[in-house]
Amino acid sequence: MSTLDKVAVLGAGVLGAQIAWHSAFKGKTVTVYDISEEALDRCRDAHAQYAAIYLAAVGASDHDVADTRARLTYTTNLESAVSGKDLVIEAVPEIPEVKTQVYREMANLLEQHTLIATNSSTLLPRDFAEATGRPDKYCALHFANLIWALNVAEVMAHPGTANSTLIAITEYAIEIGMLPIPVRKEQNGYVxxxxxxxxxxxxxxxxxxxxxxxxxxxxxxxxxxxxxxxxxxxxxxxxxxxxxxxxxxxxxxxxxxxxxxxxxxxxxxxxxxxxxxxxxxxxxxxxxxxxxxxxxxxxxxxxxxxxxxxxxxxxxx
Missing domain, CATH: 1.10.1040.10 (N-(1-d-carboxylethyl)-l-norvaline Dehydrogenase; domain 2)
Incomplete structure (x- = not known):
């Protein structure tokens, strides 16, 4: 069992919102971060839609949905979002400059044990490893859209990723109901x-x-x-x-x-x-x-x- 219980999801877009909701549904305490209240409002609206979907199609109860909501918080403050977290999942736009800036801004805000995973859909973790300030604790964890139904999670390392990081991230994927797909070599686009x-x-x-x-x-x-x-x-x-x-x-x-x-x-x-x-x-x-x-x-x-x-x-x- 992983010890990755307190999670921050950076980026409240389509997939970031799904990762946050599903992780909270599976028992994780999740903070959603984005740069604007407007983006967070859209995320809250999406979560209301997911609540209905999980009730209708995933077998959730009203109690499950209430517990999921209770485990979610939203903020535009990066320091507040990542403070005290075990895992930060980066799901910001697929623009290299944006991802690099986010990593550099949060590098000094993380606790020593915190792991980072990128949900990038086409970019390599090696492109951003140095900017994280903790390359050994960094890898890719890429989810598919409609996460509750298309439950795959691709795990890819860069040359400096520690094996302990890969084990913990894979355990996390399994804990939230994903089928881990190990990417055996670096590949833009993953599998x-x-x-x-x-x-x-x-x-x-x-x-x-x-x-x-x-x-x-x-x-x-x-x-x-x-x-x-x-x-x-x-x-x-x-x-x-x-x-x-x-x-x-x-x-x-x-x-x-x-x-x-x-x-x-x-x-x-x-x-x-x-x-x-x-x-x-x-x-x-x-x-x-x-x-x-x-x-x-x-x-x-x-x-x-x-x-x-x-x-x-x-x-x-």
Whole structure:
């Protein structure tokens, strides 16, 4: 059993909010930190949604939810957030400069025993190990979105990570109901995002370039993957447009990938600039809580009378 009972989650975005709620649900005492009260208010709203989900789909009782809420606190004060903690999980935006700044700001605020884990989805812990001030107590612990259902947690070291840190972080993952995925070598994208980001980027390219509609992209995916509950455009909504934009913008710049940069620009213009963040705000490629892909008729064969209208979409102009 780990001794990581007092936890701080830095970043109250989509996944940070999920990690905080789920860790508290599993008995951890959790402080959520973000730089603005507005971000924390969005996190509280998300936690209200998670309470309903856990009651309906996870088997939680009203007592469980009340206990979860009692174990959660929220703050915009970094020192207050990390003081006395056993574990700090960093889930700030996927922007290297932002992560580095956060690590440097908190380096002198931590107690000697405190471990740090990054929830970065594509960046390596070695990129930030020195900035933490405690590289031996630092590694990656990357969660999937919809943490209560997609319960994987990828653990990746950098060359200076102590084995005791890896054991404690893996124990923590197991304690909160995750299936640990050991990443045996350093890999941008870890295991999950090594295949997931190219999938979403390819799907977004089809939209950006006017090849197919989001709905038809998802139809092709759902038919090819029986039992899947959403396609890549629905997955983008779950990831959140801000995270998707950050990832595509960063790696598009690193690799000089014009298509990836065009995809980032498309997300900015059509979603971020309009305040549409995906599932988080109830509107992305689909409208929630009842997205079109959840309709039983989404994959139905159309009536033959629809052939003329469908054909007009095929003609080249």
């Amino acid at each position: 999950l995002n090594t295949w997931f980001v190219p999938l979403l980027n390819a799907a977004q390219s089809l939209v950006t370039n006017g090849i197919a509609t989001p709905e038809d992209i998802d139809r092709s995916f759902l038919i090819a993957n029986p039992g899947a509950t959403r396609g890549p455009m629905g997955m983008l909504d779950v990831v959140g447009m801000k995270t998707a934009y950050d990832v595509l913008s960063h790696w598009g710049g690193v690799h000089g990938d014009r298509q990836m940069l065009a995809n980032a620009a498309y997300l900015a213009e059509n979603f971020l600039d309009r305040g549409l963040l995906g599932l988080q705000t109830g509107q992305g490629y689909y409208s929630y809580p009842d997205p079109a892909y959840s309709d039983p008729g989404f994959l139905a064969v159309p009536d033959i009378s629809d052939a003329v209208e469908i054909a007009t979409r095929i003609q080249l102009t």
